[in-house]
Amino acid sequence: MSAADQYSIQQQQQQTNLSTKHHSNCNFITFLIYDGYEYVITNNNKNDDDRMQSSMPFISTTIESNLYDCLSLCRQRDDCNGINHNGHHCQLIINVDDDVNRLIKSNQSAVINIHAKKICITDHNGNCAGKPWAFETVIGYTITYPIYFHNTVVKRIMIKNIPSVQQCSEQCLNEKNFHCRSVVYNEIDQHCILFNMNRETIGFSSTNRIKKTGLKFVPTTPFTQQVHYIENKCIEEPKKFCDLRKIKKFKLKTADLIKTNVNTPSECRELCLSNSVVNPCKSFDFDSTIGICRISHLNEASTLHMIQPYIYDEDVTTFEISTCYNITVLCQSKEMKIQIETSKLFNGKIYAQNRPRSCMNDIMNMLNFELSIPYTDDYNATTTTTGNDELVQCDTRQPTPGRFTNDIIIQHHDLVLTTKDLALGIFCKFDLQNSSIAQVDLKIQGEISTDKLKGTAKLPELSLHLVDEMGKDIDEVSIGDILRVQIRMSDEDTYGIFVRNLIAKDNQDSNNNFTLIDNKGCPTQMRMMREVRLFNENGKTLESYLEAFTFTGGSILVIQVEVETCLDKCKPKRELISSDLKINADINVKQYEDANRTFTLKAFDSFLAPYQKISMSSKNYLCFEPTHLFSEKSSLPKTTSSVHIY
Numbered sequence: 017m018s019a020a021d022q023y024s025i026q027q028q029q030q031q032t033n034l035s036t037k038h039h040s041n042c043n044f045i046t047f048l049i050y051d052g053y054e055y056v057i058t059n060n061n062k063n064d065d066d067r068m069q070s071s072m073p074f075i076s077t078t079i080e081s082n083l084y085d086c087l088s089l090c091r092q093r094d095d096c097n098g099i100n101h102n103g104h105h106c107q108l109i110i111n112v113d114d115d116v117n118r119l120i121k122s123n124q125s126a127v128i129n130i131h132a133k134k135i136c137i138t139d140h141n142g143n144c145a146g147k148p149w150a151f152e153t154v155i156g157y158t159i160t161y162p163i164y165f166h167n168t169v170v171k172r173i174m175i176k177n178i179p180s181v182q183q184c185s186e187q188c189l190n191e192k193n194f195h196c197r198s199v200v201y202n203e204i205d206q207h208c209i210l211f212n213m214n215r216e217t218i219g220f221s222s223t224n225r226i227k228k229t230g231l232k233f234v235p236t237t238p239f240t241q242q243v244h245y246i247e248n249k250c251i252e253e254p255k256k257f258c259d260l261r262k263i264k265k266f267k268l269k270t271a272d273l274i275k276t277n278v279n280t281p282s283e284c285r286e287l288c289l290s291n292s293v294v295n296p297c298k299s300f301d302f303d304s305t306i307g308i309c310r311i312s313h314l315n316e317a318s319t320l321h322m323i324q325p326y327i328y329d330e331d332v333t334t335f336e337i338s339t340c341y342n343i344t345v346l347c348q349s350k351e352m353k354i355q356i357e358t359s360k361l362f363n364g365k366i367y368a369q370n371r372p373r374s375c376m377n378d379i380m381n382m383l384n385f386e387l388s389i390p391y392t393d394d395y396n397a398t399t400t401t402t403g404n405d406e407l408v409q410c411d412t413r414q415p416t417p418g419r420f421t422n423d424i425i426i427q428h429h430d431l432v433l434t435t436k437d438l439a440l441g442i443f444c445k446f447d448l449q450n451s452s453i454a455q456v457d458l459k460i461q462g463e464i465s466t467d468k469l470k471g472t473a474k475l476p477e478l479s480l481h482l483v484d485e486m487g488k489d490i491d492e493v494s495i496g497d498i499l500r501v502q503i504r505m506s507d508e509d510t511y512g513i514f515v516r517n518l519i520a521k522d523n524q525d526s527n528n529n530f531t532l533i534d535n536k537g538c539p540t541q542m543r544m545m546r547e548v549r550l551f552n553e554n555g556k557t558l559e560s561y562l563e564a565f566t567f568t569g570g571s572i573l574v575i576q577v578e579v580e581t582c583l584d585k586c587k588p589k590r591e592l593i594s595s596d597l598k599i600n601a602d603i604n605v606k607q608y609e610d611a612n613r614t615f616t617l618k619a620f621d622s623f624l625a626p627y628q629k630i631s632m633s634s635k636n637y638l639c640f641e642p643t644h645l646f647s648e649k650s651s652l653p654k655t656t657s658s659v660h661i662y
Contacts, residue, residue: 042136043138046136046144047132047151048132048135048181049149050153050154051130053122055120056121057073057112074109076107083103084148089106093108095110096108097111097133100130100131122155128319137185143250147249148295148296157243158243159231159245165231169361173209174209175208178207181201196248197248198215199245199248200244202242203242217383218361219317255340257438258340259338259340260285260335260336262333263333266328267329267332268299268334270312271301273312274308276307276309284311288300289337299334299335302332304331338360339436352391354386354440354442355384355386356387357383361382362379364426364430364437365427366426367387367427367568372425375389375411387424390410391420392412418445422441422443423440424440431528478505482502498562498564499561499563501560502557502558512582513579514582515537516533516534516536517531517578518533518545519532520565533577544563546560
């Protein structure tokens with residue numbers, strides 16, 4: 017018997033008993049989860065912080081109990097009103113009147129406490145069947161958004177005179193006009209506001225706290241415990257394709273489930289994703305030294321209201337499910353239509369890989385979007401196809417009669433292709449009238465040349481190097497690889513150098529360019545390229561870190577950087593005399609297939625930016641306009657080597 021079947025049997029057995037404590041129309045037993053809180057029994061005649069010291073209605077289970085077993089124990093008992101769980105101990109709350117002598121208290125400690133309140137709800141459509149709980153709650157938080165998002169990005173309905181948090185939650189669960197993902201309930205005015213957004217769709221994390229506009233999940237102002245934010249966990253979200261975000265050396269304080277004798281991160285990943293219905297999994301961590309895999313329904317987005325939910329662990333790597341997609345291919349009479357549903361608001365584009373400009377769709381702030389790809393290019397069939405023909409091209413292939421194929425890219429950035437993006441192979445076969453999807457990984461591959469700059473006799477010889485973390489020259493890289501970009505100089509005793517205006521260019525479209533280091537030597541895109549610094553305090557070699565990427569539809573990424581030469585060291589003064597020295601290097605791009613490789617294995621760990629930020633000081637952080645530069649100019653040779661995407 018499956019866990020989902022066991023849930024249904026237990027829920028049916030308890031429905032009659034528990035419904036007497038709630039409204040008579042309830043038909044389903046489930047839980048309301050409070051992450052980061054514990055349920056405390058207090059003395060009714062004293063302050064809420066004074067706990068009763070005797071007759072505490074708790075039953076503690078043995079150590080190392082997991083969350084799902086703890087919920088199951090409570091589900092089996094008619095006298096159980098809820099649980100407290102901290103990753104090790106399970107407390108059953110027995111025969112407690114929820115409205116008397118109670119306190120749901122935020123607890124910031126060495127563990128993450130979880131309180132689950134047992135409830136009987138009205139679920140008209142049976143959406144909660146098999147789910148371990150129906151709702152997750154945060155006290156004192158709400159969703160805010162700019163007014164121009166109303167009825168475009170955000171769907172919102174206010175319902176007045178709702179007497180309780182639970183009944184407000186049920187309004188969301190049974191809403192028919194749109195997918196209700198969350199509600200905000202105010203106990204004072206009894207207003208219940210339904211939203212189509214939640215913390216996951218907003219995509220809020222520590223890396224975008226400084227957003228000035230857009231959707232936000234924030235504390236109420238002023239903070240009040242009479243406002244409840246509740247998420248509907250019975251709604252079906254995309255889960256066919258999921259990308260992961262890696263967090264090195266940090267893990268959640270508390271896990272829902274701990275598995276031993278796990279050999280690889282891939283095995284741990286399967287434990288997370290394969291049980292996502294019965295055991296909702298949003299993150300997992302793996303300790304390679306002892307073979308421990310921990311699974312949790314929490315991630316960064318759902319722990320924003322907690323203080324330090326993560327702890328440092330040298331041997332652990334955590335993976336968070338970042339974005340998931342459901343992708344459907346409709347084989348129609350003249351075209352195949354690709355429909356995409358995402359778990360996060362999407363800003364970017366979807367396009368045919370070989371025709372990124374003529375066969376694409378720009379997307380802004382959407383959870384559902386599509387791309388139509390014709391089976392044949394739109395042109396006058398009576399004329400011959402020449403280079404002058406203007407075609408609406410998608411380059412759909414027909415390898416055999418009745419079978420049409422194409423490759424599409426789902427890209428999160430307007431200009432560049434990164435590890436967050438998804439490549440898919442699609443096909444329609446008309447004899448079967450069906451469609452299937454295969455995932456493709458992308459890779460930058462090929463020899464990367466070392467370009468040398470030769471000036472006059474008075475100037476030093478400069479060279480550009482792309483090296484790995486160990487300082488070895490790289491001859492093969494993949495999209496998302498972190499490269500060390502070094503500019504070296506032959507005469508470090510006499511001269512100093514300064515880097516500015518580092519620009520990534522698209523070799524196919526001169527209008528596409530991307531400034532990574534500005535005129536003052538400062539990074540403009542910290543997620544893609546870090547600050548320029550001295551390689552060591554005793555030398556003058558400059559270095560920065562770059563995450564490999566490509567432009568949309570491009571096969572070559574051109575990186576152009578200005579190198580200023582000055583006497584001794586480039587000093588932080590405002591006078592500027594340019595020597596017009598430039599380095600031009602072509603980084604080569606190629607596609608490869610590897611079904612077992614995860615996009616994020618080598619991606620820049622943006623979550624850990626506060627912890628892993630490159631050490632810098634006034635001595636090695638170069639971000640100023642230099643002076644004392646040579647005024648002499650020299651023409652510099654350009655060296656390119658090409659490895660194309662195909």
